Amino acid sequence: MSAAYRNALDVIAAVEPGVAGAIRGELADQRASLKLIASENYASPAVLLTMGTWLSDKYAEGTIGHRFYAGCQNIDTVERLAADHAKALFGAEHAYVQPHSGIDANLVAFWGILAHRVESPALAAAGARHVNDLSEDDWETLRKALGDQRALGMSLDAGGHLTHGFRPNISGKMFHQRSYGTDPETGLLDYDALRATAREFRPLVLIAGYSAYPRRVDFARMREIADEVGAVLMVDMAHFAGLVAGKVFTGVHDPVPYAHVTTTTTHKSLRGPRGGLVLCQREYADSIDRGCPMVLGGPLGNVMAAKAVALAEARQVAFADYAHAVAANAVALAEGLVRRGVRLVTGGTDNHLVLLDVSTYGLTGRQAESALLDAGIVTNRNAIPRDPNGAWYTSGIRVGTPALTSRGFGPQEFDRVAELIVGVLTDTTPSSTSKAKYDLPPGTAGKTRAAAAELLTAHPLYPGLDLA
Ligand SMILES: *Cc1c(COP(=O)(O)O)cnc(C)c1O
Numbered sequence: 001m002s003a004a005y006r007n008a009l010d011v012i013a014a015v016e017p018g019v020a021g022a023i024r025g026e027l028a029d030q031r032a033s034l035k036l037i038a039s040e041n042y043a044s045p046a047v048l049l050t051m052g053t054w055l056s057d058k059y060a061e062g063t064i065g066h067r068f069y070a071g072c073q074n075i076d077t078v079e080r081l082a083a084d085h086a087k088a089l090f091g092a093e094h095a096y097v098q099p100h101s102g103i104d105a106n107l108v109a110f111w112g113i114l115a116h117r118v119e120s121p122a123l124a125a126a127g128a129r130h131v132n133d134l135s136e137d138d139w140e141t142l143r144k145a146l147g148d149q150r151a152l153g154m155s156l157d158a159g160g161h162l163t164h165g166f167r168p169n170i171s172g173k174m175f176h177q178r179s180y181g182t183d184p185e186t187g188l189l190d191y192d193a194l195r196a197t198a199r200e201f202r203p204l205v206l207i208a209g210y211s212a213y214p215r216r217v218d219f220a221r222m223r224e225i226a227d228e229v230g231a232v233l234m235v236d237m238a239h240f241a242g243l244v245a246g247k248v249f250t251g252v253h254d255p256v257p258y259a260h261v262t263t264t265t266t267h268k269s270l271r272g273p274r275g276g277l278v279l280c281q282r283e284y285a286d287s288i289d290r291g292c293p294m295v296l297g298g299p300l301g302n303v304m305a306a307k308a309v310a311l312a313e314a315r316q317v318a319f320a321d322y323a324h325a326v327a328a329n330a331v332a333l334a335e336g337l338v339r340r341g342v343r344l345v346t347g348g349t350d351n352h353l354v355l356l357d358v359s360t361y362g363l364t365g366r367q368a369e370s371a372l373l374d375a376g377i378v379t380n381r382n383a384i385p386r387d388p389n390g391a392w393y394t395s396g397i398r399v400g401t402p403a404l405t406s407r408g409f410g411p412q413e414f415d416r417v418a419e420l421i422v423g424v425l426t427d428t429t430p431s432s433t434s435k436a437k438y439d440l441p442p443g444t445a446g447k448t449r450a451a452a453a454e455l456l457t458a459h460p461l462y463p464g465l466d467l468a
Pocket residue numbers: 039100101102103104106160161163209210211236237238239265275276
């Protein structure tokens with residue numbers, strides 16, 4: 001493998017040495033950083049190699065076996081493999097693996113749901129069988145119907161995602177949005193309040209899923225609420241798909257049997273290539289399959305192939321072991337932090353992430369994030385529920401275990417990571433004039449970097465890959 005990569009980099013360097021240098025530099029950086037970003041991971045060499053192929057060069061708009069271009073047999077093969085693996089892995093009735101990212105998967109889902117629930121009746125009412133048969137007046141009726149739809153999603157400061165109907169994303173312009181949050185005492189999802197909001201607001205789509213909520217969600221309860229108000233339940237499992245795939249989340253915590261439509265990224269805890277996919281119940285399949293050209297450009301054959309490889313990996317026993325280790329490591333990290341006096345949102349975790357409230361150290365999330373980075377620990381700042389410092393400075397730090405677990409870190413290493421984090425937070429002094437500035441003694445930064453390097457050296461990334 002080393003020889004293959006060295007040869008590949010020589011080929012690239014002959015055209016643009018700057019890119020070859022950046023590729024080498026990125027490997028060195030990834031190897032040397034204690035990566036606790038909850039949304040990142042390390043894909044396998046098999047997944048990475050699949051992306052660098054001529055499957056990238058083929059146009060294949062349409063669906064498997066029904067393409068608008070000739071000669072798509074190999075793209076059909078990889079898309080079918082990816083969809084079949086996704087269906088088998090998640091027990092889904094239908095899988096659409098073309099979305100280029102998580103945002104795209106959500107857009108496909110929203111338009112699929114709108115098409116299914118709004119457009120079809122509107123078409124029928126207009127006496128039309130196909131969208132092309134609609135008159136301008138009919139379109140006007142349809143547009144009005146679309147603009148009148150409502151979505152209910154988790155609030156951003158409780159851990160929801162921008163694509164769940166918030167203004168900076170197109171979903172916030174497609175839907176009238178309202179959000180649900182967590183209980184101020186426990187920090188846990190408040191299902192009773194959610195139900196009351198749903199009954200009053202009557203959304204077309206109830207969106208579950210999160211980027212920064214450290215607990216499991218009861219999807220049976222979510223479905224009950226959706227059914228009660230006639231909403232479609234859409235679950236965005238972008239962050240925790242790996243835990244679903246690895247059977248850490250089962251029963252009511254597995255969204256797939258309960259959601260009408262489930263979306264995900266493929267590159268977070270699922271450890272595949274950057275991309276997205278949509279799973280749905282059979283009745284939504286035709287609407288979801290219209291993702292391209294409704295909101296997507298031509299599918300990326302090389303990435304769908306890499307999804308097939310990653311999903312095949314995720315069906316192996318080793319992946320279930322990995323997913324269980326991700327969750328066990330998160331508990332070790334949370335316990336290590338709590339034992340050393342850190343306040344965690346909800347007091348702990350039962351997924352892959354932990355949310356620290358750093359205000360008890362007098363720090364903003366921005367200050368803590370920068371100080372930790374100076375000490376060689378890569379995290380990201382994140383709002384906490386009812387955050388007094390807003391979404392930019394924040395009062396929280398989000399840490400996750402998927403990436404370092406891929407490197408072979410266990411509970412002991414994560415307890416050591418907790419110790420390093422607490423050491424840095426304790427020694428960081430906030431500026432009295434700026435929410436961004438702080439002072440971290442160089443001694444602490446240096447000592448922590450050395451300790452982090454020791455952990456990383458003991459658990460090398462891509463062992464056996466030597467580019468020198
Ligand atoms: C990361 C994330 C997304 C967006 O994924 P991209 O691939 O970056 O577009 C969508 N929803 C949730 C809940 C996420 O965490």
